[in-house]
Amino acid sequence: MHTLVSPDHVGRESGSPGLGVFPLVLVGLLAVAYLVAAVHDKRRWSHRRTAAWLVGCCSLAVAVSLMFGDGTSGVRLHMTQHLLFGMVAPLGLVLGAPVTLLLRISPPRVRRTMSRLLRSRPLHVLSHPAVAGLLSTGTLYLILLTPLYSAAENHQLLHHSLHLHYLAAGYLFTWSICGPDPAPRRPSVRVRTTALILAGAAHAVLAKLMYAQADGRGAELTGDDAAAVRTAAKLMYYGGDVVELLLALALFVTWYHHRSRLAVPAVGKARPRAGSRSKDREQRRPGRTSPAPYHPRRPLGDDH
């Protein structure tokens, strides 16, 4: 049994005594830094990108201030934070295309270093949708189905690092699926679609597993009552849906714009269901005489 501290107690105190308002200040800095960079961009930075980044920062701020607690407790609070830190905030931040912005405003030397970094092998491996999916959704199993969760509820440092992990892994996964930032040798749309479906499925299955085991192991592992675990599981299930839908939207909207920009469509094709090769040709042929606008040199990161 892991019922060591009452959940209310943890909910109220996990954020405040350890770090105070420090995380909030950090989030504020992120927003301000981005705005300053956007103003400095000579080629007029897209307002939509800025808005996306600010939405991301706002969800981060909400997630952080939830730590100060208002009575919502334990596993429900944790789940809300997981959704905000790991899924909603990363989506906003990724769609803000911070790397592109940084590339635009930094001097050539920094740019060279950054592009070397973006081309590096470890980053490719790490940002492959399969790896990123395992790191984000996969580790959720590790956290929620083992005593790790209740350990984190009682440990300041572990608690905060868990939140950081949610954010970092969520960012990585979102980036690998639908990031507008430059990503050399990014896998095809088909691979990314598959990864998105698998990750979404794993998320939904975990939520239902939690729901199913709410009375026995679930309550034992979280130290919460079964009703709270069930609420958390439903929150996870439906929250996961919303974010999966948004991710799919971001992925396919990018794909749609990408196709209109290609004179000879060749790179990414999104087909959620398997099809034959002849269809590819059938799809491509009219593309050459397409009435759609063709922008040979649209600036990076303007496709939303």
Place this chain on the structure above:
Amino acid sequence: MRSSVLAAGVIGIAVMAAVDEIVFHQVLGWHHFYDRSTLTIGLLSDGLLHAAELVALVGGFAWYADLRRRRVMGTVAGWGGFLTGAGLFQLFDGFVDHKILRLHQVRYGVNLLIYDVLWNIAGGLLVLVGLTLVWRVRSHAHSREP
């Protein structure tokens, strides 16, 4: 024509799955989020289906929009594909989800047989109408070609 049918079919499958989730699970409350007889393999397949449905909905519409933009989307073929996809999902849900995996039932506390039969007949009809439309467009195209 082929991509018209497929793109619309993907949308059909996804829309039917969404209707199933929204109408029967949420609005009517007939189906359950989880009923205790569910097998683990059922949970897995349901999660996969559910995730695929969401992505298919968005992907299908993006594909459809792309075909429309390039003016190669056939209307009748599209409807045929849509109805076929919707019906196929209905049948799949009726046989595999409800009966083989026993994920959940159409309704609880009533005589199930009539609900099951109606459910699957509705699915079968959709497929039939859809395939007829597709077949008609196909034969039409063939008769014009030579």
